[in-house]
Amino acid sequence: MSDDDDLFGGTGETRTRLPERDGADGYGPARRSGRSAGRSPSRSVVTVVGVVVLLIAAIAFANRGGSSSDDGGDGGRGGGKGPEAASTAASGEKPVSGGTGGIPSGYSESEQGAQSAAANYAVALGSAEMFDKSKRVGILKAIMAPGSVDGFAADLDKAYNPAFFKNVGLNPDGTTPSGFQFVSRTSPIGTKVVEFGDGRATVEAWCGGLLGLAGEQSTKPVTSSWFTITMKLRWTDGDWKITTHSQKEGPAPVPGDDRASSSDEIAEAVEGYGGFTYAR
Structure with missing residues (x-):
């Protein structure tokens, strides 16, 4: 024992x-009995x-x-076992020292700092502001390495097109239809360092997301999804910045038997519950 x-x-x-x-x-499918x-x-x-x-x-x-998180071990990433306490406990370090455009910045040059950056950058990339071109450019400048901004911005300008906006329920110009509230929010569940060294890091962020239109008679109701974002980061001008990133589906848990909330309840929740600053 x-x-x-x-x-x-x-x-x-x-x-x-x-x-x-x-x-x-x-x-x-069984529910818990009364x-x-x-x-x-x-x-x-x-x-x-x-x-x-x-x-x-x-x-x-x-x-x-948590007191042994700096013992030089593998942080609970190997051996086929579940994560050790040290891999999920708070480090006690101050996660960030500032912010740019509402996005946390000023991370430490460490694995923990890279994970904190990846988590907060995932939130920014999955926000509703990304659907507004003027705000999108500001977000990219805050989280990406200078040499990667223009190319990625051009790719996103092509992706955020009238057909895509229609698919998520928005007007052709990306604005929200009258009487509805557009919801796009990403919440990291956890992060993992894949590679680290020489001022570079590859970090995976497992996330849950919400996307859709809240409002009566919405044909694009808010739905949830699960995905993993992989970010390649570089230490640039005293902070971690994204050079490239990709996304894949899952891992997705088995759906529960929760009652779906009404559009009004979802809209009130999105307005009433603010986001977090994430830190490893």
């Missing part, structure tokens, strides 16, 4: 019984206490792992 087993209650002193599912496995009429108050108390104990143990384990 490992130390981790002891830490998470592996000795048998605390046992938590989870509700059984009607489906054959964790990917079946509260059983025969469950006694004492069992509920024991279950709650058990969950709290596990949470406290998990927090303690994460804090213990």
Whole structure:
């Protein structure tokens, strides 16, 4: 038995019984059943206490792992195991020292700094502002190496065309139809350094995204997607900047059984919940 087993209650002193599912496995369509009429108050108390104990143990384990993030190991990237605590715990370093056009900048010249840059640049590339040419140019100048801006901007000018705008529900000029709210938002789930050295880094950012029109009778409702962005970064003028980037689908989890929200609920959420500054 490992130390981790002891830490998470592996000795048998605390046992938590989870509700059984009607489906054959964790990917079946079965929903969680409601509260059983025969469950006694004492069992509920024991279950709650058990969950709290596990949470406290998990927090303690994460804090213990975070203190060894600079031990020179592989950061939990190898061996076929799940990520170690050190690979997901906050580093304690200040993620950025400034910002350009609302986009965080001033990262450290380290693997953590490169991952922080990639995460925040993924947010910028997936924002609704990218659909506005004047704002798009400003974003590219803030996140890309100077020698890469013009070529990438020209490619995007071709990609953001009337046919593409129509496909996502916008007007031919890229503006939002009256009575609707356009939603385009990217949220990084995690990052991974693929290559690092000599002022260059290749970082993958696994992301979830939202795209569509919120509003009554929308024919392009807001939908979610999962994708991975690979960025090649170069240390330029004291900061990480993108030289090239690409995107592929997934990994995508099995969809849950959540009720789809109304267009008004989505619009209110997008207006009411701001984004984050991401940091490794």
